[in-house]
Amino acid sequence: MKETPTLAIVVPCYKEEAVLHETHRRLSTLLDNLVSGKRISPESYILYVNDGSTDQTWPIIKDLYQNTSYACGLNLAGNVGHQNALFAGLEAVIERCDIAVSIDADLQDDINVIPEMIDRYQEGYDIVYGVRKERKTDTFFKRNTALAFYRLMKAMGVKSVYNHADYRLMSQRAVRQLCRFRERNLYLRGMVPLIGYRTACVYYNRDKRFAGESKYPLRKMLNFAIDGITSFSVKPVRMIFWIGCIFILIALCVTAWTLRAYFYHNTVPGWSSLMISLWFVGGIILVALGIVGEYIGKIYIEVKDRPRYNEEELLLR
Template identity: 50%
Template sequence: MNDFDIPQECDNTPPRMEIVVPCYNEKEAFPHCLKVLGEVLCNLISTQKIGAGSKIIFVDDGSKDDTWDQIKEACQKNTFVSGIKLSKNRGHQNALIAGLANTTADVVVSIDADLQDDVRCIETMVEKYQEGNDIVYGVRDDRSTDSAFKRISANLFYSLMEKMGVNQVSNHADYRLMSRKAVDCLLTFKEQNMYIRGIVPLLGFNSARVYYSRDDRVAGESKYPLKKMLSLAVEGITSLTITPLRMISALGFITCLISIITAIYTIFEKITGSTVEGWTSVMISIIFLGGVQLLCLGVIGEYVGKIYIETKGRPRFFVEEKRGDNNEFK
């Protein structure tokens, strides 16, 4: 693990920056992540793009490997590194919120530990911030490295979210820069079901976009398989829009309309004596209506479940340990 001599002689004019990095079972990727982000900080401070005292905050989201041990070692060797360990795995979004809640810098950059997002964009983000933007989104402009399934599913995901009324930036995950003002406003959102990439645009501050091509993961495996991607999509839709409930209302109206038309047709056929008693039509009607009812109950149940969780007002996470910045505790 490399140490870096971060210059301390810069004046206080440039903004101080903190980079928040959620980590979950990233023992293979962590050394590379520390090295690359350390070099980014060193270069930006040396060129006075950011101020002295800028640092990296690694958030261990209840990893089962030795990721936290590596973070503690990095904190001991490098003054620009801090670590936060959550008591258990709370998910990427909560880990990111935990990191943001422990920042004090003028600007905060969030990035995943796999560093598939282009770190060279951080300098451009700082420049966009100095131009008056409180939020700078890192947006992918090339998905050629993804599999065909990944590209298709991602496009369907963003298209579906847009149609559902979720205001988010397409091809943007959680790689962004936020000003102190924007971070403080984001932290006022207290709901349990946080979908950060959908909430940030709601803040309404001046924003800009930086486009880049994503790299391959240097080590380890993706922490977002298809199951988690689908779960994130459901989380985003049900946390930010009631469109599915309105769709249920529309579906109910259409079903009732079809039922009335069918009833009129059946009565007409009965009067004319053209009816043929049969089992198939009855079973199809029962199965169809039963399926629609179960689907509607499932969607309503998802919303009711979220209301139930929110009313409890439980903490989103617990911090078990901190390292670095002279505030270590257990």
């Protein structure tokens, strides 16, 4: 391990004009302290990745690059989503850093644990996860849905770190291994644990967003959860198979009962039960088709092998 590694902080940005100046001020102060304490190299920097923002995010990044220390920028040609933007930033810094820290632009994640992350790296850990101690700053709905999501992911057999988002430190070789993953449906929280190198966790309390608004409304959170499950687990498909087996057994039992009633002349018109059965089985079939369709859709996207993103402009020092 280098005594003074070059640190790259990768910050994906989407419509973050309200927070960028404060974000850069805080991160620059942190880097100044780390450089003066000889914890990192003076060549360390911050890469802001503009994910196709339609506000002043990119002009602000260019201004920071021209007039302040540490700031670099990567402008993507269109909006490709948080995970792809983060992946683009990691690919851009892989040859120009020894360690990379990814963090969201709102700085709700505590940057003061980055020195502790660097300590864990110096101890030989290639991946250091930033993990929230608690979720007091979240709403009741978000707190409980997040808990349910992590439990569901664990039940589906997906490797993930509870209460960890995308705030982490990775060594250069860990980033290099991550970039070997070629899938287009990215779920980095599930991909990083698959790398297999030594990992550690640092714990922190999350702050409220100091400006702007969340870029993860309910719709995006649901899509993110579906991507996470269907990209890493085939258990939903297996569940369909077992549900189908159960319904076959039920159908055989109902058939036997119906034949018995018919031969004993004990049949009674059962319109209600028939309709309930039809609707219930029909619903199960539609759900099953939807789950299978989700996987087929993922295969469709993967086989086209389209690029994850397109770089429009890269500003590095």
